[in-house]
Amino acid sequence: xxxxxxxxxxxxxxxxxxxxxxxxxxxxxxxxxxxxxxxxxxxxxxxxxxxxxxxxxxxxxxxxxxxxxxxxxxxxxxxxxxxxxxxxxxxxxxxxxxxxxxxxxxxxxxxxxxxxxxxxxxxxxxxxxxxxxxxxxxxxxxxxxxxxxxxxxxxxxxxxxxxxxxxxxxxxxxxxxxxxxxxxxxx
Amino acid sequence: xxxxxxxxxxxxxxxxxxxxxxxxxxxxxxxxxxxxxxxxxxxxxxxxxxxxxxxxxxxxxxxxxxxxxxxxxxxxxxxxxxxxxxxxxxxxxxxxxxxxxxxxxxxxxxxxxxxxxxxxxxxxxxxxxxxxxxxxxxxxxxxxxxxxxxxxxxxxxxxxxxxxxxxxxxxxxxxxxxxxxxxxxxx
Amino acid sequence: xxxxxxxxxxxxxxxxxxxxxxxxxxxxxxxxxxxxxxxxxxxxxxxxxxxxxxxxxxxxxxxxxxxxxxxxxxxxxxxxxxxxxxxxxxxxxxxxxxxxxxxxxxxxxxxxxxxxxxxxxxxxxxxxxxxxxxxxxxxxxxxxxxxxxxxxxxxxxxxxxxxxxxxxxxxxxxxxxxxxxxxxxxx
Numbered sequence: 001x002x003x004x005x006x007x008x009x010x011x012x013x014x015x016x017x018x019x020x021x022x023x024x025x026x027x028x029x030x031x032x033x034x035x036x037x038x039x040x041x042x043x044x045x046x047x048x049x050x051x052x053x054x055x056x057x058x059x060x061x062x063x064x065x066x067x068x069x070x071x072x073x074x075x076x077x078x079x080x081x082x083x084x085x086x087x088x089x090x091x092x093x094x095x096x097x098x099x100x101x102x103x104x105x106x107x108x109x110x111x112x113x114x115x116x117x118x119x120x121x122x123x124x125x126x127x128x129x130x131x132x133x134x135x136x137x138x139x140x141x142x143x144x145x146x147x148x149x150x151x152x153x154x155x156x157x158x159x160x161x162x163x164x165x166x167x168x169x170x171x172x173x174x175x176x177x178x179x180x181x182x183x184x185x186x187x
Numbered sequence: 188x189x190x191x192x193x194x195x196x197x198x199x200x201x202x203x204x205x206x207x208x209x210x211x212x213x214x215x216x217x218x219x220x221x222x223x224x225x226x227x228x229x230x231x232x233x234x235x236x237x238x239x240x241x242x243x244x245x246x247x248x249x250x251x252x253x254x255x256x257x258x259x260x261x262x263x264x265x266x267x268x269x270x271x272x273x274x275x276x277x278x279x280x281x282x283x284x285x286x287x288x289x290x291x292x293x294x295x296x297x298x299x300x301x302x303x304x305x306x307x308x309x310x311x312x313x314x315x316x317x318x319x320x321x322x323x324x325x326x327x328x329x330x331x332x333x334x335x336x337x338x339x340x341x342x343x344x345x346x347x348x349x350x351x352x353x354x355x356x357x358x359x360x361x362x363x364x365x366x367x368x369x370x371x372x373x374x
Numbered sequence: 375x376x377x378x379x380x381x382x383x384x385x386x387x388x389x390x391x392x393x394x395x396x397x398x399x400x401x402x403x404x405x406x407x408x409x410x411x412x413x414x415x416x417x418x419x420x421x422x423x424x425x426x427x428x429x430x431x432x433x434x435x436x437x438x439x440x441x442x443x444x445x446x447x448x449x450x451x452x453x454x455x456x457x458x459x460x461x462x463x464x465x466x467x468x469x470x471x472x473x474x475x476x477x478x479x480x481x482x483x484x485x486x487x488x489x490x491x492x493x494x495x496x497x498x499x500x501x502x503x504x505x506x507x508x509x510x511x512x513x514x515x516x517x518x519x520x521x522x523x524x525x526x527x528x529x530x531x532x533x534x535x536x537x538x539x540x541x542x543x544x545x546x547x548x549x550x551x552x553x554x555x556x557x558x559x560x561x
Binding site: 129 | 403405433434435436437439450451452453479480481482483487489491508509510512519520521522523533534535558559
């Protein structure tokens with residue numbers, strides 16, 4: 001009699017288990033990051049006079065633009081390549097912990113917005129490897145979310161979301177972006 | 188005796204369960220989308236005369252090209268930046284529900300084909316967030332598949348495949364792409 | 375008595391099972407590829423004299439550069455579009471099995487490094503579909519890892535890491551990259 005009741009309990013448990021395993025990948029995804037990091041990166045754009053300090057340069061522009069001055073209409077059509085230092089705090093002169101490398105293209109006439117494709121490249125005792133990003137950056141918004149589309153080394157197979165915030169800018173020569181990286185897939 | 192037979196049944200069930208949980212992520216992936224959506228987007232390329240209506244512009248070209256006319260050899264080398272309206276139907280004049288923003292580069296001399304990096308950006312009551320795309324677009328094919336490489340907001344962490352179809356085109360000034368988005372990872 | 379002992383064993387087994395299903399996606403990820411492939415691709419860059427053989431061309435350059443000769447400072451700012459043959463061995467003249475299509479941008483002044491966005495496009499009896507890549511390529515390193523950010527057709531929803539190795543180069547006109555693709559997500 002007792003054995004039978006135990007069997008019933010087991011069957012109930014089994015039913016529960018088989019339900020929970022039926023849709024394993026969907027149900028168990030949580031929006032809690034498996035890794036969170038904050039970095040700053042610093043972009044000094046070439047303007048014809050700052051070749052020594054510049055970390056980025058215009059390399060494509062529309063018919064009405066040129067390559068030393070960001071064009072009108074919210075820079076629509078300007079393609080910029082960058083190799084920017086990454087720091088742990090918001091100080092341009094702090095020791096870089098890596099480089100942000102890639103490009104952005106201003107892609108809208110009526111407001112400032114850009115499309116980004118770039119990587120964070122690390123090669124220090126702290127981090128080795130890269131994090132790859134892509135997405136739209138409507139840069140007048142206080143926060144903008146882009147995608148972490150992959151990673152290598154310490155960030156092998158990473159996926160997640162990075163939140164960009166303009167931390168400072170000086171005219172059209174310097175800007176600093178705070179980047180809050182939240183990974184939701186860690187291997 | 189009955190209890191023993193039940194026990195046997197349980198053991199068999201358990202064996203089955205332990206097999207099905209042994210390789211959980213691989214076996215349970217289905218090719219059934221967790222979300223499907225259809226959108227159209229409309230590209231009006233700048234040609235020197237249509238600055239007001241143009242939604243895209245040539246910003247890079249090979250040595251033999253220029254920035255007002257798409258170059259010969261199937262536009263090989265032309266880089267185009269776009270900010271195109273997204274509509275729910277195939278009418279350019281329908282109310283846009285978002286913007287398709289990014290770039291394409293024609294990358295082959297003997298046929299029309301391009302490489303795309305762009306986002307669908309939504310900010311309406313219906314959808315908030317972005318979907319990020321990348322991939323090859325051999326545009327003479329009736330359908331072309333590219334990758335959904337990430338998403339934010341309503342499309343947090345999305346992955347999937349988007350099928351592009353040229354729905355209409357007018358010379359080298361206007362084209363309309365139907366985009367069937369199928370997400371296979373939804374969070 | 376025997377039944378009770380069996381029940382105990384079952385309970386222990388169940389406990390174990392419920393633990394192993396509690397965190398299904400995290401714990402079960404292995405770094406063993408579900409698919410591995412090796413390919414070579416060949417880039418012949420246009421230099422003003424080799425229009426017939428060239429498979430790539432400069433389409434963006436900084437203010438101080440031009441579109442027939444890769445610029446100084448480690449080609450910083452040069453944007454190159456390519457449509458390169460993919461072969462199974464390291465022979466440029468082997469029958470291509472697909473095309474590598476996309477772009478790279480040299481993005482650093484003091485060493486050679488580039489950012490890549492491209493696809494492998496296959497349309498043969500062996501492979502149909504595409505593999506999409508993105509990442510940083512510090513090309514003076516013997517091996518460099520970039521991300522497989524998606525795939526279509528035979529490579530539906532693929533994710534992984536590709537290791538690039540410069541297999542050969544001739545001045546600034548030709549280079550050959552060995553690409554070891556390891557997929558860790560296969561559908």
